[in-house]
Amino acid sequence: MTYIKTPVKGMRDFLPKEMELREYVLNVMKETYENFGFELIGTPTVEHIENLSNNQGGENEKLIFKILKRGEKLENANLADLTTLVDSGLRYDLTVPLARMYANNMQNLNYPFRAFQIGYSYRAERPQKGRYRELMQCDLDILGEKTNLAEIEMIIAVVTFLKKLDFKEFKIKINDRRILKAMVDYAEIPSAMIDEVLISLDKFDKIGKEGVEQELKENGLKETSINKYLTKAMENKTDLKTFCQNLPIDQSVVQNLEEIIENVNENVNATIVFDPTLVRGMGYYTGPIFEIMADNFPSAIGGGGRYDEMIAKFSNKEVPACGFSIGFERLILLLEERAYQIAQPKEKICYLLKKETSAEEKAKVINIANKMRQQNKIVKIVVKSKNYKYQKETLTNDNYQIIEEW
Numbered sequence: 001m002t003y004i005k006t007p008v009k010g011m012r013d014f015l016p017k018e019m020e021l022r023e024y025v026l027n028v029m030k031e032t033y034e035n036f037g038f039e040l041i042g043t044p045t046v047e048h049i050e051n052l053s054n055n056q057g058g059e060n061e062k063l064i065f066k067i068l069k070r071g072e073k074l075e076n077a078n079l080a081d082l083t084t085l086v087d088s089g090l091r092y093d094l095t096v097p098l099a100r101m102y103a104n105n106m107q108n109l110n111y112p113f114r115a116f117q118i119g120y121s122y123r124a125e126r127p128q129k130g131r132y133r134e135l136m137q138c139d140l141d142i143l144g145e146k147t148n149l150a151e152i153e154m155i156i157a158v159v160t161f162l163k164k165l166d167f168k169e170f171k172i173k174i175n176d177r178r179i180l181k182a183m184v185d186y187a188e189i190p191s192a193m194i195d196e197v198l199i200s201l202d203k204f205d206k207i208g209k210e211g212v213e214q215e216l217k218e219n220g221l222k223e224t225s226i227n228k229y230l231t232k233a234m235e236n237k238t239d240l241k242t243f244c245q246n247l248p249i250d251q252s253v254v255q256n257l258e259e260i261i262e263n264v265n266e267n268v269n270a271t272i273v274f275d276p277t278l279v280r281g282m283g284y285y286t287g288p289i290f291e292i293m294a295d296n297f298p299s300a301i302g303g304g305g306r307y308d309e310m311i312a313k314f315s316n317k318e319v320p321a322c323g324f325s326i327g328f329e330r331l332i333l334l335l336e337e338r339a340y341q342i343a344q345p346k347e348k349i350c351y352l353l354k355k356e357t358s359a360e361e362k363a364k365v366i367n368i369a370n371k372m373r374q375q376n377k378i379v380k381i382v383v384k385s386k387n388y389k390y391q392k393e394t395l396t397n398d399n400y401q402i403i404e405e406w
Contacts, residue, residue, distance in 0.1 A: 029138060039113075040116055043119070064089045068085055095141070098141055102311060114142050123135070144320060152263045169294065171270075171293045172290055172292050178287065202280070243276060303325065351369060351380075
């Protein structure tokens with residue numbers, strides 16, 4: 001058998017320098033979110049297939065890594081029916097597992113419950129820049145808060161975190177699923193086709209108006225409805241109140257979005273704008289939705305929204321919910337492209353020993369190193385290699401102070 005030294009397609013190995021940046025960013029994130037009162041939780045990577053295949057995950061449900069039944073259950077499965085061979089899958093996001101976990105434990109949790117979760121998700125898609133099959137996700141969620149305080153607090157928390165990483169040029173787009181539904185009704189499109197319409201509109205940034213128009217025609221929509229719908233979608237994106245004037249929508253929805261925009265602008269000085277073409281792909285969103293865009297990067301580096309109906313699917317109890325997910329892999333890619341330098345709070349020292357160093361001298365160095373480690377310094381002891389020049393160069397590049405007295 002031949003061994004393969006490269007990772008599986010869409011997966012990656014991380015070298016020390018890469019892990020150093022990743023861990024630094026995660027620590028900044030944890031510290032920031034804890035300051036906002038969010039509590040760290042964890043859920044399994046493997047989830048029930050019924051939970052993953054519930055028509056709530058949008059396009060991601062086509063990308064599930066499915067797991068076969070094991071042992072006797074697999075032997076007794078109907079091999080002619082592929083659906084009977086699978087009982088679980090790798091999660092494609094952190095929201096579905098969170099909803100299940102909360103429904104199973106809500107009696108033991110604070111209400112409202114502020115959670116943040118960090119973990120890998122998996123999607124069987126075509127890998128490309130900033131998009132992988134194994135991806136780290138970092139989610140904020142507030143469960144049990146009916147008001148827009150949830151959206152405001154989460155957006156401010158995420159912006160605060162990004163500013164700690166020296167991000168200055170980014171924009172927050174915001175919309176509401178109820179406005180999207182009103183646009184469909186305004187264009188006299190059958191309600192049964194809303195999913196197809198929103199899936200096409202969600203691709204607006206990638207395929208443009210012409211591409212969306214073509215997809216809607218292929219889905220059988222009348223040309224008059226398509227023209228009315230797209231003309232409305234292309235109206236002034238920043239004037240929320242004017243945009244919604246002739247839509248069949250309750251004005252409380254508009255007022256709710258205006259309050260979110262005003263509070264975010266007042267507290268973090270961020271650019272936050274209404275965008276009627278913003279959809280978010282997940283079918284479980286019920287109210288406000290939002291995304292963060294960074295300059296010189298084509299895709300959103302974070303996004304989320306309100307999903308008030310999901311918890312009830314697990315518990316038969318209605319619980320308002322809102323979440324915000326950071327695209328951690330894209331964020332790291334942006335930092336690497338900017339040659340971001342992390343703070344180096346610890347002193348790094350390396351003792352380089354000669355091969356002929358005596359046992360007594362080696363013991364002395366080990367003793368010194370351990371005392372320095374107790375002072376919260378990074379200290380390692382290394383024997384000089386044959387390629388001493390390269391060894392010293394790599395240590396220097398890693399910011400080590402080299403001591404060669406032995």
